[in-house]
Amino acid sequence: MLIKILSTLIFITVSSAFANLRVVTTTEDLRSVTQAIGGEFVDVSSIAKGTQDPHFVEAKPSYLVAVSRADLLISIGLELESGWLPLLIRGARQPKLMPGEPGCLSVSEAITPIDVRSQADRSQGDVHPLGNPHFMADPERVLLVADLISKRLSQLDPSHSKEFAENLLKFKNQLQDKITIWKKKLGPCRGTKVIGYHMTFNYLFKFFGFEAVGFLEPKPGIQPTAQHILSLVETAKSQKVKLIVVESFFDPKPGQTLAEKTQAKLVLIPAYVGGDEQSKTYFDWMDNLVTELEKNLK
Amino acid sequence: MNPAISMNGLFLGNWGPAIAEGKGLKLQELEGQFTAAVDPYFFANFILSIEGADGSMSPEEAWVSTLGLPVVSLKVGKFLQNFGKNNLVHTHAQPLIDRPLVNQLILGEEAFNTSGIQADILVPLPWYVNLSVAGVSAKTADLFSAPKDEALANVTRLENLWDLTDATTLGFGISYAFGNNLASKLSQFLGADLTIKYVSPKGRGNLAVIWTNEYIQGWRPGLLTLAVPDWENGHGLYSTLMARVHPNFWLGGRFDEVSRTSSGTDKRTAENIVVAYVPTEFSTVRLQSGLTQATGEETKWQALLQLNVTIGSHPAHAY
Amino acid sequence: MNWEVVQFLLPAFCICLILTGIHVYLGIHVISRGVIFVDLALAQIAALGATVAFLLGLPHEGGATYFVSLAFTLIGAAIFATTRNVEKRRIPQEAIIGVTYAISSAAIIILTDKSSHGAEHIKDMLVGNILWVSWRDVLTTLGLYTAISVFHYKFRKNFLMISLHPEEAKAKKISLKLWDLFFYASFGFVITSSVKVAGVLLVFSYLVVPSIIGMLFSSSVKGRLAIGWSVGFFASVLGLTASYIFDLPTGACLVVLFGLLLILAGCIRWFVK
Numbered sequence: 001m002l003i004k005i006l007s008t009l010i011f012i013t014v015s016s017a018f019a020n021l022r023v024v025t026t027t028e029d030l031r032s033v034t035q036a037i038g039g040e041f042v043d044v045s046s047i048a049k050g051t052q053d054p055h056f057v058e059a060k061p062s063y064l065v066a067v068s069r070a071d072l073l074i075s076i077g078l079e080l081e082s083g084w085l086p087l088l089i090r091g092a093r094q095p096k097l098m099p100g101e102p103g104c105l106s107v108s109e110a111i112t113p114i115d116v117r118s119q120a121d122r123s124q125g126d127v128h129p130l131g132n133p134h135f136m137a138d139p140e141r142v143l144l145v146a147d148l149i150s151k152r153l154s155q156l157d158p159s160h161s162k163e164f165a166e167n168l169l170k171f172k173n174q175l176q177d178k179i180t181i182w183k184k185k186l187g188p189c190r191g192t193k194v195i196g197y198h199m200t201f202n203y204l205f206k207f208f209g210f211e212a213v214g215f216l217e218p219k220p221g222i223q224p225t226a227q228h229i230l231s232l233v234e235t236a237k238s239q240k241v242k243l244i245v246v247e248s249f250f251d252p253k254p255g256q257t258l259a260e261k262t263q264a265k266l267v268l269i270p271a272y273v274g275g276d277e278q279s280k281t282y283f284d285w286m287d288n289l290v291t292e293l294e295k296n297l298k
Numbered sequence: 299m300n301p302a303i304s305m306n307g308l309f310l311g312n313w314g315p316a317i318a319e320g321k322g323l324k325l326q327e328l329e330g331q332f333t334a335a336v337d338p339y340f341f342a343n344f345i346l347s348i349e350g351a352d353g354s355m356s357p358e359e360a361w362v363s364t365l366g367l368p369v370v371s372l373k374v375g376k377f378l379q380n381f382g383k384n385n386l387v388h389t390h391a392q393p394l395i396d397r398p399l400v401n402q403l404i405l406g407e408e409a410f411n412t413s414g415i416q417a418d419i420l421v422p423l424p425w426y427v428n429l430s431v432a433g434v435s436a437k438t439a440d441l442f443s444a445p446k447d448e449a450l451a452n453v454t455r456l457e458n459l460w461d462l463t464d465a466t467t468l469g470f471g472i473s474y475a476f477g478n479n480l481a482s483k484l485s486q487f488l489g490a491d492l493t494i495k496y497v498s499p500k501g502r503g504n505l506a507v508i509w510t511n512e513y514i515q516g517w518r519p520g521l522l523t524l525a526v527p528d529w530e531n532g533h534g535l536y537s538t539l540m541a542r543v544h545p546n547f548w549l550g551g552r553f554d555e556v557s558r559t560s561s562g563t564d565k566r567t568a569e570n571i572v573v574a575y576v577p578t579e580f581s582t583v584r585l586q587s588g589l590t591q592a593t594g595e596e597t598k599w600q601a602l603l604q605l606n607v608t609i610g611s612h613p614a615h616a617y
Numbered sequence: 618m619n620w621e622v623v624q625f626l627l628p629a630f631c632i633c634l635i636l637t638g639i640h641v642y643l644g645i646h647v648i649s650r651g652v653i654f655v656d657l658a659l660a661q662i663a664a665l666g667a668t669v670a671f672l673l674g675l676p677h678e679g680g681a682t683y684f685v686s687l688a689f690t691l692i693g694a695a696i697f698a699t700t701r702n703v704e705k706r707r708i709p710q711e712a713i714i715g716v717t718y719a720i721s722s723a724a725i726i727i728l729t730d731k732s733s734h735g736a737e738h739i740k741d742m743l744v745g746n747i748l749w750v751s752w753r754d755v756l757t758t759l760g761l762y763t764a765i766s767v768f769h770y771k772f773r774k775n776f777l778m779i780s781l782h783p784e785e786a787k788a789k790k791i792s793l794k795l796w797d798l799f800f801y802a803s804f805g806f807v808i809t810s811s812v813k814v815a816g817v818l819l820v821f822s823y824l825v826v827p828s829i830i831g832m833l834f835s836s837s838v839k840g841r842l843a844i845g846w847s848v849g850f851f852a853s854v855l856g857l858t859a860s861y862i863f864d865l866p867t868g869a870c871l872v873v874l875f876g877l878l879l880i881l882a883g884c885i886r887w888f889v890k
Contacts, residue, residue, distance in 0.1 A: 049464075049499065051499055051500050052499060052500070053502040055502070056502050056503070058497055058617055059614055059616075059617050060459070060461070060467060060617055061426035061428070061459040061617055062425065062426055062459060062460075062461045062467070064420075064426060065420075065424075065425065065426050068420060082611075083579075083614050084614050086613065086614070087613070087614045087616070090341065090363075090365070090371070091371075091420075092420075093367065093368060093369055093370065093371050093418075093420050094368065095365075095366035095367065095368055098338070098365060098366055100338070122578075122580060122609075126578065221578060222577075222578070223545055223546060249500045249502070250502075462767050462771070463767065463770060463771040465770075466767055466770070466771075494763060494767070496767075496770075509759070509763065511756070537756055537759075539759075553752055553755075553756070555752070567624075567752070569624065569627050589620055589623060589624050589627075591624060596620070596621065597620035597621050597623075597624050598620070599620055
């Protein structure tokens with residue numbers, strides 16, 4: 001009897017060593033990067049789809065089931081998912097995913113954020129006092145995120161750490177090459193003034209040297225109002241704003257209204273990987289963003 | 299390291315013959331919530347509430363749950379019982395300003411809230427199945443009001459949730475509770491709830507439609523023989539339909555029907571509609587109006603206006 | 618203010634809203650396919666089924682009556698699905714639909730000729746009895762239509778394609794016959810329930826009039842839905858109130874009102890051109 005139990009246990013442990021690492025990420029950006037580094041040794045899925053706003057994901061119990069089966073949960077941090085992720089983690093009742101355990105990773109640890117506010121209160125809108133969490137739009141910060149993800153994957157699955165390191169090197173080299181290409185394409189456009197909708201693309205603007213002189217949201221999280229759009233018309237004209245950059249899941253009408261009244265062009269781009277058909281991986285997404293921006297700046 | 303502290307204020311104006319007491323303007327409720335991880339083993343949630351401007355502060359909920367146990371989570375303390383869907387929802391999170399009639403008249407005006415231990419088991423099936431079993435005090439629960447201090451009651455709920463499409467979910471739950479009542483006989487309650495929820499998959503604040511239905515039946519033998527007789531058999535249902543028609547507006551309505559038998563049968567129906575203006579997730583203004591009809595009485599109307607605000611870090615509400 | 622009256626009219630008003638909701642959507646499909654009379658014929662077949670159930674002595678408010686009526690409707694739906702032809706064959710589908718309608722109507726008259734309550738039953742089938750609908754009817758109808766809506770939403774790409782762009786569907790190898798069958802079957806479920814409550818004429822009006830008015834002023838599916846739903850809502854409120862105040866049969870009152878709204882919309886469109 002004892003031998004039967006022992007052999008079953010041995011079988012389970014041995015077979016689980018051959019099973020892929022199950023990773024759940026909160027956004028598709030993270031999913032794409034993790035897939036590139038983990039390759040065929042990880043099964044990655046994302047809770048929020050690229051068309052969804054990750055601030056407002058519903059903590060659906062079906063996500064909870066997926067999380068409870070995961071070995072590693074990767075999130076952005078900086079309070080982006082604070083509205084729904086803690087509920088999912090507690091409900092998943094999976095001890096290895098608790099904060100502090102190796103199964104719980106918040107990639108904001110790897111980077112220094114921008115837009116940190118020491119004094120923050122809600123009269124300023126829905127602000128992130130710890131910093132702007134949309135740093136996956138900055139390819140240079142993504143290099144650091146990739147390092148962190150690779151380290152954690154190796155920690156959880158040491159038998160494949162060599163493969164993870166190789167994939168990481170390949171990913172970083174590919175990304176470095178792309179960074180050079182992207183910077184060359186939009187290099188001449190440094191200093192372009194733009195208007196955004198929400199602060200999603202602040203890191204992207206910084207990367208290309210654009211200057212955001214205003215946002216369609218009067219305050220973060222507040223719907224654009226007619227009065228505010230009219231005041232932006234003044235700003236757009238006096239600062240010679242060239243682009244109005246709006247995330248594709250927002251209502252395009254406020255941006256269209258502003259574009260009609262000024263000489264600025266409206267660009268609708270997906271805010272996250274998976275936001276449209278051409279943006280299924282991190283590289284495709286960034287390529288698509290650069291192409292759209294370049295097209296409208298000529 | 300501070301807990302997540304938040305306070306919620308509900309300010310209410312209510313008018314009309316359907317309102318039994320407390321017409322006019324008033325502070326409906328002030329609720330403070332403190333949540334934090336105690337240590338790697340426990341998570342604590344303390345909710346203090348004050349009802350009305352002259353009310354005293356009392357714990358609405360005060361419980362601790364285990365962290366890091368696989369598959370099971372244990373909850374100990376005083377908490378709203380997992381019976382049906384609406385009972386778990388705090389006053390400020392209710393879709394309409396007042397609670398459904400069946401919850402008020404069958405489960406009790408103060409909701410089914412008592413002390414005990416609850417185990418929540420995530421059943422390993424391909425869809426979400428949660429089995430919740432609790433052993434609670436039957437004395438402090440208004441629902442039972444058992445005479446003996448040490449009397450226990452049981453509350454069990456089996457909850458399922460399926461993803462019908464990527465944007466629609468269907469939830470179905472069955473609840474059962476039993477315990478000794480004031481006449482020292484066994485009271486039993488049975489509930490079933492069905493919810494269908496659609497949330498537009500794109501962006502933020504787009505179209506969402508939520509249709510919640512619940513049926514509750516209660517058997518309380520022996521209560522007719524008391525000095526102050528009370529109803530023995532009762533059942534009722536509600537059906538609430540809410541729709542987010544604009545990122546800042548919700549529109550909805552609820553139908554209620556309750557029937558209770560003591561010496562005679564008292565049947566009540568109500569229809570209410572509500573409009574909610576939600577500028578951000580931290581503040582809401584609701585306007586509700588409706589009609590109620592009880593057997594042998596004429597139809598009465600009611601109108602309610604509520605301002606609901608939350609400050610601090612308030613944890614997310616259940617799906 | 619007589620609140621009893623309002624409470625009395627509420628379930629009827631809710632049913633009108635529910636009918637508006639689903640029929641305007643289905644109406645867009647029906648008009649795009651160009652076979653307007655399919656719904657009239659299916660409604661009449663549903664009425665025929667209900668009549669047969671009535672003659673068999675089945676209780677009017679019962680699951681049994683519903684299932685007999687549904688069985689007839691689904692057979693009718695299958696016939697229409699299999700005789701749809703994108704390339705015009707010898708007999709146009711319109712003819713088949715027309716004949717079916719005529720036969721069902723005649724059958725109803727023959728069957729109820731010998732029954733004492735026959736005439737009343739025929740009038741009931743034509744204009745329905747919306748005013749007497751109960752909250753239980755409202756909730757069960759809402760449940761059924763929600764299930765069908767979820768089904769249509771999940772497969773909306775296919776359904777919209779086979780109705781609006783059948784050539785594209787053929788090119789993409791999507792089985793027209795299969796999806797047509799699903800469409801007509803779900804359509805049949807809706808028609809059977811609606812006819813029971815609202816009668817053949819009102820069901821036809823809800824299907825066709827708001828969609829046509831939508832088409833007069835908008836070319837996008839979303840636009841037509843929005844206009845159609847508004848017209849349906851407006852007509853429902855006006856019709857119910859008018860039928861109560863002037864003591865007229867509700868179904869007939871609403872049908873006439875829909876007609877008047879259509880004429881009004883046509884005039885507006887003509888002037889605005």
